[in-house]
C-alpha cells in the first residue's frame with residue numbers, strides 16, 4: 003500500500019491534497035498533530051467524518067514533537083483526544099467496511115490514557131500500529147526492536163519502526179530485519195541512505211510505505227519521503243512484490259540521479275517485473291552484502307564509486323579466470339579507463355563489469371562524424387569523465403589534445419594513454435591556442451565548468467569557433483551552457499550532455515535486459 007500522509011493544517015487543505023494525488027495512493031494517514039487546534043476539534047464535533055477520508059484505509063496519527071510531529075502539548079490530552087475521536091467515528095467507519103488504524107507509540111503502553119486509547123480502538127475493530135521513532139540512528143538489532151514492538155501491546159498489533167539510516171551498514175541491518183517479517187510490519191529508513199526501504203517496501207514484504215506532498219511548502223513530512231505519484235508511476239510500486247527483480251544505482255549523493263526515471267520506464271515498456279532504485283552508498287563492502295540480500299541483478303555506478311568498482315574486475319586473479327576474449331577485452335577497457343559504470347550479476351551471483359560511458363560518449367559523436375580516424379580533438383579537462391572520453395577517442399583513431407587547468411594532470415593522462423594512440427597535453431590557457439587550432443575537428447568539454455549554478459562560466463573563452471567544429475558538452479544542466487551556445491551561434495554542430503546520458507543508459511538497459 004502507498005500511504006499518503008496528509009500534512010495540511012486544515013481539513014480543507016487535506017482534502018485538496020487528496021484531490022491532487024487522487025488515484026496514486028491506497029491509504030491515507032491523517033496527521034492530527036499538523037492540524038490547527040480548532041480543525042482538530044471540528045473533527046470531534048462534526049458528527050460525520052470527512053467523506054474523502056472514509057473511502058479507503060485510514061491511519062489516525064497524532065505525533066509528538068519528540069517523534070518528529072507537531073504536538074508539544076500534554077501527552078494525556080493527546081491520547082484522550084485519540085480515544086474520543088475513535089469513540090466518535092470508528093464504530094461507523096468500521097461498520098461500513100473501512101479499515102481504520104490508530105498509530106500509538108510503544109512507550110504509551112505504560113500510561114493509563116495510552117492503554118485506554120488502544121482498548122477503545124480495539125473494541126471498535128480499529129487496528130493498532132505500534133510505533134517507535136529514532137531520528138539519530140538505526141538500532142544494532144532492528145529485528146529485536148520489531149519483536150519488542152509486537153509484544154508490548156495487545157495481540158495482533160502492527161509494529162512500525164522508523165529510524166534514521168546513517169549509512170550502508172545500517173541499511174543492511176534494516177533489510178535483514180525486513181526479511182524476517184510476516185508481511186505485517188512497517189519499516190521506514192529515514193534520510194538518504196534509508197531511501198531504498200521506501201520504494202522497496204513491496205519487495206521487502208512490508209505492509210506499506212509512506213509518501214507525502216512535497217508541494218505543501220513544508221517539504222516532505224519525514225526525511226526522504228517522496229510524493230505518491232512518483233511512488234506509483236516512477237517506482238511502479240503497486241505492481242511490485244516479493245519476486246520483483248532489483249536493479250539500482252550506487253553513488254553518493256545519488257537521489258537526484260535521472261537514471262531511476264529512465265530505467266524504471268524502460269522496465270515498464272518491457273513489461274518486466276523489476277524496479278530500479280537509487281542506493282546512496284558510503285561503504286562498498288556493506289553494499290556487496292546488500293547485493294546478496296536483495297539479489298540485485300544489475301547496477302549503474304556513479305561518482306565517487308566508479309574507480310573502486312572497477313577494482314572488483316581488474317584484479318589479477320579476476321583477469322586470470324576470464325573465460326572469453328570478449329570478457330577479457332571488456333576488463334582491459336575497465337582497467338584502462340579505471341572506472342566501471344555498469345555491473346550485472348548472474349543467477350549464481352557472479353558479477354560482470356562494463357563501462358558504457360565510452361560507447362555512450364562515442365555514439366552521438368559518430369552520428370555527426372562517422373570517421374574519427376586522424377581527426378584532431380581537443381578535450382577540456384583531465385578528470386574521471388575525461389578518461390572515458392579520451393580512451394574512446396584514441397580507440398577510434400583520433401589525435402587528442404588534453405587541456406587542463408592543472409597541467410600535470412593532463413600530462414599524466416597523456417603519458418598513461420600514449421600507448422593507445424596520438425595524444426598530447428597542454429594547460430587550459432590562451433597559450434594553448436595554436437595547439438587547439440591543430441585539434442579542432444571536435445572539441446569536448448568534460449569539466450563541471452558552466453554547470454548550474456555557475457552557468458556564466460566558459461572554460462574555453464579564449465577560443466573563437468570557426469563554425470566547422472563539432473562541440474561536445476558533457477554538462478547537461480543547463481542543457482545549453484554558455485560554451486555550447488557560443489559554438490551553436492558560430493554555426494557548429496553541437497552535442498549536449500543529455501545525448502551522452504541517454505546513449506550510455508540505453509546500453510546499460512540492454513545489459514540489464516540480459517540478466
Ligand code: ATR
Pocket residue numbers: 382383384385386387388406407408409411430448449450451461
Ligand atoms: P569528473 O570525474 O567529473 O571529471 P574530477 O575527476 O574531479 O571530476 O575532474 C574535474 C575536472 O574538472 C578536472 O579536469 C578539473 O581540473 P583540475 O584537474 O585542474 O582540478 C576540472 N575543473 C573543475 N573546476 C574547474 C574550473 N573552475 N576551471 C577549470 N577546470 C576545472
